[in-house]
Amino acid sequence: MSLSPSFLPSSAIVTRLRAAGCVFAEDEARLLIAEARTPVGLAAMVDRRVDGLPLEHVLGWAEFCGLRVAVDPGVFVPRRRTEFLVREAAVLAPPRAVVVDLCCGSGALGAALVAVLDHAEWYAADIDPAAVRCARRNVVAAGGEVFEGDLYDPLPATLRGRVDVLLANVPYVPTEEIELLPPEARVHEARVALDGGADGLDVLRRVTAAAAVWLAPGGHLLFETSERQAPRAVDTVARDGLIPRVATSDELDATVVIATRPALPSGPGRDGGS
Incomplete structure (x- = not known):
């Protein structure tokens, strides 16, 4: 009543x-x-x-x-624990960073990161049209651009090899566990933002497989996962040629994997090398 x-x-x-x-x-x-x-x-x-x-x-x-x-109806609601990912990214971002927010949802992660950076160039993308419409309200107002499409597909080709910080809040709930989620998420958020496939890492594998192509030398990919999934996620990162490490926050119950593209070696004529 x-x-x-x-x-x-x-x-x-x-x-x-x-x-x-x-x-x-x-x-x-x-x-x-x-x-x-x-x-x-x-x-x-x-x-x-x-x-x-x-x-x-x-x-x-x-x-x-x-x-x-x-945050519009149907769009993934940013979780407080994901603030830890943003904090980790802020520490790693160089001056005038190029930032990409994949699986951006509302665009909250990228907006929060660039709010604490100096003169960042940034872009966001999502496959869900509702998320893209919502993200444009947050991203464009903060000086970024939003694209609709599957992972890297809609990004400008000029970003290849230039991205300093790649945020990828990929879905990582295993398909069989979707029904165990609270109704607020299960019923009211887009399944594409939750379902990570059989082991929860399907989308992540696609992100890491191409990450080195888009990251600048020394650039970083950051994504959230569960503590249980972290070892497999680290193996995936390493197989794709990136250097992984895991950061955790007991306060926020958050687990973040940071995957770094190796920096270019100092060769002849670089940094005084011979």
């Missing part, structure tokens, strides 16, 4: 949210009240949240790395 749109006390909203299983009902109620423009709009937002729509889809935005990122 919906609340009357003419009278929406915060206590009643909290009660409804709690009954629907929202753990942080008080915080969510404050956000919904702050975002709603009218009592009718607030009632509709509460109804959508109680029906199981992710809070970020109800609000139309997610907070990520201190930014307010637009």
Whole structure:
């Protein structure tokens, strides 16, 4: 039963949210009240949240790395644990970095990274048209470009061998485990953003297979995976000619693999070599 749109006390909203299983009902109620423009709009937002729509889809935005990122219905919601990946990338990025955000979803990762870099050149791509439409709102506003297509296919050829930081928030949930995900993800986010194939690494293998072609010498590919999958992911990276290492955050329960293209050797005429 919906609340009357003419009278929406915060206590009643909290009660409804709690009954629907929202753990942080008080915080969510404050956000919904702050975002709603009218009592009718607030009632509709509460109804959508109680029906199981992710809070970020109800609000139309997610907070990520201190930014307010637009997130449309059906688009993957950036997770807080992925902030660790962005922090790791920020440490590695050189001045005036060329950044690519593959499987970009809303474009949150790239937007958060370039927000802390100086004069970055950056691009984002996703295969999902809904994600691309959403990403354009975040990426273009931050000075980037967005392309629609499968992984590297839509990227400008001029980026080959120039990418300093390649973010790839690939789907890594094994197909058989999709049904174990919370309904907020399983029902309301695009399957293409979740399903990583039989072992969760199908998309990752395609990313690493071509990464060396796109990365600059010494450039880095960063992707998130589970702790359980990390050893296989590292093997995949090494087979494709990249140098892997694993970074973890206990605080955020995050595992990130960093794969580096070897730098060019110092040959005759370079750095004083003979």
